[in-house]
Amino acid sequence: MSAGDLVKMTEAERRQFSEAFERAHAAGEISDRQFARARIEGGLAQWHLAAWEAAGRPEPVPDNITETMPPIKAVGVPAVDAALPLTTKPAHVFLSALAYLMRESDDALEIAESRAKDCDRAAALLREAAELLKQADNVPLSHMVESLAPWAERAKFGRVYAHKWEGGHLYAHHEIDALSASLQGKRGKATRQAAVIKALVALFPQEPGFWEGGGYSLAARLATLCIGHKVTPQAVNSVVKQAQRTAPAPKPERAKERDTGDYLVRLFRNPKQ
Incomplete structure (x- = not known):
């Protein structure tokens, strides 16, 4: 659940949703993996929502809005x-690392x-192109092309x-x-x-x-x-x-x-x- 979803819900609705989710987990309708991921992502969303509200609900939301927030202590797992x-x-x-691992395929x-073969070859070609541009006295463009290479590798x-x-x-x-x-x-x-x-x-x-x-x-x-x-x-x-x-x-x-x-x-x- 995102912070945006939480904003649209009343406190009573959030509590009802949480209780229904816990009942579904206890009944075996939701796996431990799904339950843990939802708890973690819900905890992170509430943390961001609390930071936004404490800052006066600014729009647009600053990138550093959570810097002064106390750390999350528990998520219920x-x-x-x-x-x-x-x-x-x-x-x-x-928590973000755990949530990612829980949703990864x-x-x-x-x-x-x-993807590896194509991505690694693309990175190698970018570096080769960057070197050619450098030799052609176009260093700024060479740097721009070379900056793409690490991202091409990570595209896998x-x-x-x-x-x-x-x-x-x-x-x-x-x-x-x-x-x-x-x-x-x-x-x-x-x-x-x-x-x-x-x-x-x-x-x-x-x-x-x-x-x-x-x-x-x-x-x-x-x-x-x-x-x-x-x-x-x-x-x-x-x-x-x-x-x-x-x-x-x-x-x-x-x-x-x-x-x-x-x-x-x-x-x-x-x-x-």
């Missing part, structure tokens, strides 16, 4: 609420793979909409739909479960004490919600240890990001940020 005090990320970023890896994870080119950077919006594919391992058969676990690992402290003190179990509960089938702490342990052995050096991001979705791209692909 036990595993998520237990994780909120432990994440190393801002609460709204953590189970075929995300296959979707991204089907979702559709890109360009906004403007300014100061040597392309500003664009990325509607991601297969981001977990960016986390698939280089060895063995790639699975979405492993990719989702890696995404979740990036949201928590990287100290052994956290994982051995209940982190594996907590991440397994969250992964189960994101994927829709049972994930064990042992599976999380295996993925974490494998990721630690094969983690590549982080690469600098050359394109500029504008929204939470684009922040998730950086978060999942470079967890140390």
